Amino acid sequence: MKRYTMEFIGTMFLVLAVGLTGDPLAIGFVLMGMIYMGGHISGAHYNPAITLSIWMRGKLESKYIAGYMISQVLGAVVAGVFCYLFQGKTFAPAPAANAGFLQVYLAEIFFTFALASVILTVATTKKLEGNYIYGLAIGLTVTASAFCVGGISGGAFNPAVGVGPILVHSIISGGTFANLALYLIGPFAGGALAAIVFKFLNPEEA
DSSP, rough: HHHHHHHHHHHHHHHHHHHOOOOOHHHHHHHHHHHHHHHTTTTTOOOOHHHHHHHHHHHGGGGGGHHHHHHHHHHHHHHHHHHHHHHSSSSOOOOOOTTTHHHHHHHHHHHHHHHHHHHHHHHHTTTTTTOOOHHHHHHHHHHHHHHHHHHHHHHHOOOHHHHHHHHHHHHHHHHHHHHHHHHHHHHHHHHHHHHHHHHHHHHGGG
């Protein structure tokens, strides 16, 4: 239960940073802090696509997958509600109006791949075991990724960041579910691809 509670808390604060600021630096710093807070408890995934990637890597037992993902989505939903209470309005990630279908999907796939690849390297490899850079590396990757393609895809790189706010936005403000597939397919595909490439590049870590 501690694992799931930590995943709920970490994801909630991550999504709060997204909804309240939209600032890549703030988002990266909050994520960094939550990673150092929860890394020793749950592994600090805070992202269903990362949970998938770490499971494919063989560093998470199958029995935990559903609990992790449910906790992450619930944390994102609660964050969406708090954003409404704080600001008087809901929010939901969305791609740029002038961005093409291929552009937005590739942005989410590629940069989730980058995030998951960094996490698999700094947080699960034997060579870097016990390091203290993992939170910094992960937080800065999210910040850099948001600066790179946030203006194209909305810069979620995380199904929970899409699902929770979109659900709250729909219920409270009558928002659409039109972008939901983007924030499910893109990040999950990027996370899965990262695990496959990591295994290929690091056979000694199997």
